[in-house]
Amino acid sequence: xxxxxxxxxxxxxxxxxxxxxxxxRTDMEKKIxxxxxxxxxxxxDKVIADYQEKYKDKDYIQNSLKSTLLLYxxxxxxxxxxxxxxxxxxxxxxxLKELLREKxxxxxxxxxxxxxxxxxxxxxxxxxxxxxxxxxEEDITTKLEDRDKRENRSFQESYTHLYxxxxxxxxxxxxxxxxxxxxxxxxxDYQMEYVVSHFLLNDPNRENYSRALSxxxxxxxxxxxxxHDFFIFRINxxxxxxxKDFWKKNxxxxxxxxxxxxEDWGKLKAGEQPEQLYVQRWVQxxxxxxxxxxxxxxxxxxxxxxxxxxRRSQEPAIKKSTEGFxxxxxxxxSKEIDLDLHPVLQGLxxxxxxxxxxxxxxxxxxxLYHQMKVKLPVREFDSNSYEIMVNEWLRSSHAPEEIRMKFxxxxxxxxxxDIDIFxxxxxxxxxxxxxxDTNDPRTIMRKVRQLSNYEEFKKLFFFNIxxxxxxxxxxxxxxxxxxxxxxxxxxxELVQELS
Numbered sequence: 001x002x003x004x005x006x007x008x009x010x011x012x013x014x015x016x017x018x019x020x021x022x023x024x025r026t027d028m029e030k031k032i033x034x035x036x037x038x039x040x041x042x043x044x045d046k047v048i049a050d051y052q053e054k055y056k057d058k059d060y061i062q063n064s065l066k067s068t069l070l071l072y073x074x075x076x077x078x079x080x081x082x083x084x085x086x087x088x089x090x091x092x093x094x095x096l097k098e099l100l101r102e103k104x105x106x107x108x109x110x111x112x113x114x115x116x117x118x119x120x121x122x123x124x125x126x127x128x129x130x131x132x133x134x135x136x137e138e139d140i141t142t143k144l145e146d147r148d149k150r151e152n153r154s155f156q157e158s159y160t161h162l163y164x165x166x167x168x169x170x171x172x173x174x175x176x177x178x179x180x181x182x183x184x185x186x187x188x189d190y191q192m193e194y195v196v197s198h199f200l201l202n203d204p205n206r207e208n209y210s211r212a213l214s215x216x217x218x219x220x221x222x223x224x225x226x227x228h229d230f231f232i233f234r235i236n237x238x239x240x241x242x243x244k245d246f247w248k249k250n251x252x253x254x255x256x257x258x259x260x261x262x263e264d265w266g267k268l269k270a271g272e273q274p275e276q277l278y279v280q281r282w283v284q285x286x287x288x289x290x291x292x293x294x295x296x297x298x299x300x301x302x303x304x305x306x307x308x309x310x311r312r313s314q315e316p317a318i319k320k321s322t323e324g325f326x327x328x329x330x331x332x333x334s335k336e337i338d339l340d341l342h343p344v345l346q347g348l349x350x351x352x353x354x355x356x357x358x359x360x361x362x363x364x365x366x367x368l369y370h371q372m373k374v375k376l377p378v379r380e381f382d383s384n385s386y387e388i389m390v391n392e393w394l395r396s397s398h399a400p401e402e403i404r405m406k407f408x409x410x411x412x413x414x415x416x417x418d419i420d421i422f423x424x425x426x427x428x429x430x431x432x433x434x435x436x437d438t439n440d441p442r443t444i445m446r447k448v449r450q451l452s453n454y455e456e457f458k459k460l461f462f463f464n465i466x467x468x469x470x471x472x473x474x475x476x477x478x479x480x481x482x483x484x485x486x487x488x489x490x491x492x493e494l495v496q497e498l499s
Contacts, residue, residue, distance in 0.1 A: 003047055006037050006133055012051045017061055018068040028075055032103070035072065037131050039100040048093060065089065069096050076103060104131070110222055110291075111313075114214045118174065134221050144220065155189075156376055159220065162191040166216045170195075174209045190374040191219075191226060197370040198228070198293070198309075202333070211312075215292065228292055228309075230358040230365050231285055234299045242321070247300045250308060250334040254282060254354065257324030281355035282327070288357075289314055295369060296331060297358065307369045308334035335369070342368060381482070385498040387420050387435045389481055390462050392491060394421070394433070398484040403460055403474070405431060418450040425458060432457040437478065439464045448473055 007015070014022040015031055023031075038044040048065075055061040069092050076099040087095065108131040116125035117136060144159040153159065169182065181204045182196050199212035218224040233252045237243050246253055256265050264274035274280055288294050289312055298306045308331030316327040358365065360382050366372050381389070394405040408423040409430075421433035432454045434447050444463055451459050461475045468475045485491035 003038070003043050006041070006043070007034055007047075012047070012054065013061065016048070016051050016068050017064050018071055019064055020061075023068070028072075032072060032075060032100070033131055035096075036100040036104050036108075037133060039097050040104055040131070044097060044100075045093070066092055069093065072096055073099060076100070108132070110218055111214070114217050117217070118210060118213060132222070136221065140220065154376055156374055157190040159191070159226075161189040162195070162216060162226075163220055165192045165195070166213070166220060170209070170213055170216060174206075174213055177206070179205050179209050184373060188374065190372065190376055193372060193374050194227060194366065194370065197372065218292070224292070227362065227366065228295050229288055230295045230297060230362055231288075232299065232353070232356050232358055233285075233296050234301070234354050236299075236301045236354070239321075240302065242326070243300050243303065246328070247303050247306070250306065250331040251328050252296060252298050252310075252331060253319075253326040253328040254278065255321065255324065255326055257321060261324060278354035281353065281357075284357065285355055286316075295365070297337070297365070298331065305337040305339055306331065306334050307337050308332055337368070381437065381498060383435070383437060386437055386462070386478060386481075388498060389485055389495070390433065390435050390478075391421055392494065393481045393485060394423070394431075394460075396484075396488070396491070398481075398488070401426060403431070403458065419454075429458040430456065431460060433460045433462070435462045435478075437464055444475075 011022045013020045014026055015034065017023050035044060038047055052062065052065070066089050069089075073092070073096055076096075108128055110132070112124065113128040113132050113134070115121075116128055141160055141163060144163055147153075148158050148160065165188075173179070173182075182200055184193050184196055184201070188196070195212050195216060199208050199215070219226050235243055235246055235252060237253075237255055242253075242255075256262060260276060261279075264276050264279040267274045268279065268283065274283065285294060289310060292312050294310045296306075296308055296310055298308070300306070310329050311332060314329060316329050319326045319328055363376065391405075391408065393399055394403065396404075399405070402425070404426045405421075405423045406426045406428075408421065410419070410422040418434070419432045420435040421431070423431050423433075425431050432451055434451060436443065436447055438444060444461070444465070447463075448461060451457075451461075459473060461473065462478050462481065463475055464478050465475065467477045467480060482495065486495040
């Protein structure tokens with residue numbers, strides 16, 4: 001979405017200069033819808049900044065900006081706007097953006113837009129699309145090719161393939177009420193296979209075709225990121241009978257049973273921020289479910305792991321317990337996972353938390369849960385994987401003799417927080433090695449300083465930047481380590497297992 005597509009070529013004074021003729025020629029409701037659309041697409045700050053830059057030499061126009069924004073705020077919140085008149089301009093902009101967001105949530109929704117499009121509800125579609133301004137008939141192939149480049153998507157993961165699948169397969173079948181299965185075949189790319197595997201593989205009915213189309217339209221036309229997020233959900237309750245019951249019924253739950261729990265529950269119902277971290281994470285999960293499905297990796301204390309899907313918009317069920325109540329969510333398409341067979345995955349799961357988004361290695365998790373067949377040239381390594389590869393590289397012939405490691409003195413991930421690998425080189429020097437998947441200059445400087453006290457050690461640093469050597473600081477590019485190992489027949493299997 002672009003600024004020009006939302007506001008056209010009209011003068012910016014139409015939106016931000018209330019004393020002007022341009023402002024007064026457009027009705028207030030239309031102006032608010034335009035600002036709400038700009039805010040939804042993340043463009044409002046830029047439009048205001050461009051406006052200020054354009055009229056920076058005209059004080060009488062600049063001076064009307066804040067009062068104009070306050071007019072919008074008054075229109076959206078007649079009772080609250082009086083408290084905002086003494087705010088700085090930046091605070092006024094933030095307040096307006098929040099009110100515009102609330103207006104969008106009340107009056108418009110991507111769900112409503114997509115549903116109206118699929119059901120051919122012309123009146124509702126036009127109402128919704130006055131805000132979203134999406135041209136469903138436009139050929140967006142070129143735009144998707146640009147998006148592929150911006151996001152560095154490989155050919156096997158191109159948005160253009162998903163677009164072709166949407167236009168030529170999904171939508172025509174839905175319109176014809178043909179809800180027959182779509183097999184995963186060799187002609188599919190990664191994103192196409194994902195849609196089929198997540199929505200249509202085992203139960204291809206009208207509802208699931210609609211869900212598949214809704215997801216696809218969001219990704220292609222509303223610029224949502226592809227795929228669904230993973231969350232870890234630990235059921236570490238004190239009641240083993242309750243845990244077994246949730247395991248058997250394929251459910252996840254949190255227990256509200258203390259005074260602080262009840263206070264947080266009250267805050268949740270009032271739309272306020274809860275105090276406890278696990279309840280805050282519950283809110284994050286609920287917020288994600290308002291937009292799309294979530295894939296859960298559930299840990300049941302003493303029983304094992306399961307993976308399953310919580311559907312978008314799923315409301316929690318409330319079940320009374322002896323001391324309080326459980327908030328329960330059902331898992332669909334649940335399957336047991338033996339993490340002993342997938343040891344690399346154990347490092348992905350955030351520890352000591354009840355609920356947490358899993359931010360790493362989602363390609364690996366999708367391969368595990370969806371059984372994805374399309375192979376991508378994607379390498380996802382966590383910190384443990386990098387440390388293992390660096391350790392192997394240092395022992396191999398790829399490492400120059402002066403830094404080649406003869407043996408290790410402490411295991412990787414030991415209690416020495418400044419050192420990731422501690423060993424002795426083939427030349428008899430003690431080695432202190434720091435490994436970090438970063439290219440941030442400040443982080444790199446900090447980590448280099450942390451080893452400054454190890455004066456009698458050979459100090460090596462592995463970062464995601466070009467290799468360099470200055471005085472006693474030698475930096476080696478992690479990409480070089482990965483390249484050396486994956487092109488060596490002796491280590492290809494290791495890289496594959498860790499990625």
